Amino acid sequence: MRAPFEFCNTAVKAGSRHSVEIKVARLPTGAWTAMPAVILHGRHEGPVIWLSAAIHGDELNGVEIIRQLLRILVPKSLAGTIIAIPIVNVYGVTTGERNLPDRRDLNRSFPGSPRGSLAARLAHIFFEQVALRCAVGIDYHTGSNGRTNLPQIRCDMDDPETAGLARAFHPPLALHASLRDGSLRAAASRHGMKVLLYEGGEVQRFQRKVVQEGVDGTLRVLKFLQMIPAAPAPVETDMLESRSSMWIRAGCSGFARVQVGLGKLIEKGQAIATVADSLGGPESVVHAREGGMVIGRLNKAVVHRGDALVHVARVAPQ
Secondary structure, three states, rough: OOOOEEEOOOEEOOEEEEEEEEEEEEEEOEEEEEEEEEEEEEEEEEEEEEEOOOOOOOOOHHEEEHHHHHHOOHHHHEEEEEEEEOOHHHHHHHHHOEEOOOOOOOOHHHOOOOOOHHHHHHHHHHHOOHHOOOEEEEEEEEOOOEEEEEEEEEOOOOOHHHHHHHHOOOOOOOOOOOOOOOHHHHHHHHOOEEEEEEEOOOOOOOOEEEEHHHHHHHHHHHOOOOOOOOOOOOOOOOOEEEOOEEEEEEEOOOOEEEEEEEOOEEEEOOOEEEEOOOOOOOEEHHHHHHHHEEEEEEEEEEOOOOEEEEEOOOOOOO
């Protein structure tokens, strides 16, 4: 019989599922704030991975991705162990805010500190109790600040093992992304963990296609790691890979109308948006400085000079 998995002073038996609350801090009321976790400890030997969402409290598609995965996965047929944390930033989710009450970005606070700010302490708890137990992590995010993202994986495509996981996930696009200091991915990578960051959709919403892409891609990664016996086949279209991306920005303030959709391939010089004032004046046409695939776009109407309108990934000609 496989040994139990020890987590938060709880022994999770092989082939079973267990819910745990990871205590974070006391509220001013005296009640505890806790980060919910579900551990699926497989009957067979295999890797330990984490699934995390809502590091930013208004980014919710990942919460639904993990919920659906927990309904699908069966510990008795699982090889290895999954630590699922559907809500990391418990403060932000309950208030509908991206950041923590101390106004810090949790994803710029890793690996954290047990004696630092609230963000640093929460980051430390997650990193010490969850991430350091794992070899692989998948972290789910969405667009922010009025923007929406094409489903995509961001990771270190120069690392063969990480690139293999990204290709197994098989999103529409995999973007080689540099590490940002203080991010969960950067802190975990320094400890040798392989991390995929899934981006898709926008804040404060569940979007069916984005969620389904995340669920199916995660299942394909688990099958690639030989943790589950089967997974949905990827769509027939090829996954594009990109080494870099750029934002196309508004040259003036006004009301924007973005004219290109997510996933579209655009050419250099193509008109992608217009910006106009409210008084019937002439429209300013925004052109693409380079060609590529649209992987993010602004949904808000009001823009100021320099605001990001369209995110373009540089891809090889098709």
